Amino acid sequence: MLELKKESKSRTMTTVIEVQGLQKSFKDVHVLNDVSFQVDKGTIFALLGSNGAGKTTIINILTTLIKADNGMASVAGFDVTKQSGKVREQISLTGQFAAVDNRLTARENLVLIGDLRHVVNSAKTAVELLDKFKLTEAADRSVTTFSGGMRRRLDIAMSLIGTPVVIFLDEPTTGFDPEARNEMWQIIRKLASNGTTVFLTTQYLEEADELADRIVVLHKGTIVANGSANELKKLVPKGSVELAFQDEKSVATATHVLEKHYAIRNEEGLRLAVATKGSVFEVAKVFSLLSKAHLEPTEFTQKTATLDDVFLKIIGKEEK
Ligand SMILES: Nc1ncnc2c1ncn2[C@@H]1O[C@H](COP(=O)(O)OP(=O)(O)OP(=O)(O)O)[C@@H](O)[C@H]1O
Ligand SMILES: [Mg+2]
Secondary structure, three states, X not given: OEEOOOOOXXXXXXXXXXXXXXXXXXXXXXXXXXXXXXXXXOOEEEEEOOOOOOHHHHHHHHOOOOOXXXXXXXXXXXXXXXXXXXXXXXXXXXXXXXXXXXXXXXXXXXXXXXXXXXXXOHHHHHHHHHHHOOOOOOOOOEHHHOOXXXXXXXXXXXXXXOOOOEEEEEOOOOOOOHHHHHXXXXXXXXXXXXXXXXXXXXXXXXHHHHHOOEEEEXXXXXXXXXXXXXXXXXXOOOOOEEEEOOOHHHHHHHXXXXXXXXXXXXXXXXXXXXXXXXXXXXXXXXXXXXXXXXXOOOEEEEOOXXXXXXXXXXXXXXXX
């Protein structure tokens, strides 16, 4: 693993989530291998990984829904296995799939949860949350008429009732259009600025880059990097080269030729990202290799380091 900052093994005053050596298998499928990390209070923490990496499994363990086979985890100082009731009092979870009741209106959903959590004035809390999440106008409409973004906002509003110390958001923006994603990012930033610790999972590097104070990259159940976006970007000094080709066949040949020397990733639109160190000679070598294979890219761009490049470097040419 690429550990960028030496983390103290002992829990500090500001640590709100501590995970040590978590292991989890479903039957003979190993899903988590020795996962360890810490989350500081009041920060935004992103667990970044592709489909099946194990993100939801970690969230499920931390929110006491399932048990790890090995290792320990604590949230707000309470052990997730031995003190699961205490943990549940400190947290809220917005799962990967919205948990709103479609038969009710937005307001009714909020009041219902407020009553369940013994909030003193759940009607007033509902009004405040409707306003905060820009749902006032739609407050008395049945949730069936809501867009995906509205449903997600309501879902998060519901999870905030009772002021949790840590809020877990499992892929809060998957499937969102850019506008809805931006709105959600603002909400998440606001939550953190009010002192709530936000633990989110995402498949989007850009999202982790935008939001997170600390990013842990999970790949096939193993942590492969841990640091801030800037720290991670420093792993890739000068970025990568992006090439576009005429047809699938050229992309396949170029991949074959280049993958012996560089980490390659297929991008949309007959494009390849090639992780070079960015020096002029290296870029020249890429073209020389292509030229020997009688391949001429239709476009060429040299990109500055992004988290994509980091991903490419860390997990090589494997599919994200
Ligand atoms: N209850 C289960 N029984 C068997 N296998 C499971 C179970 N839950 C998860 N898995 C497997 O564990 C692996 C990790 O799943 P998990 O849902 O944690 O991934 P994820 O990172 O959340 O993926 P996604 O981005 O698709 O939500 C996958 O291979 C999945 O098929
Ligand atoms: Mg998941």
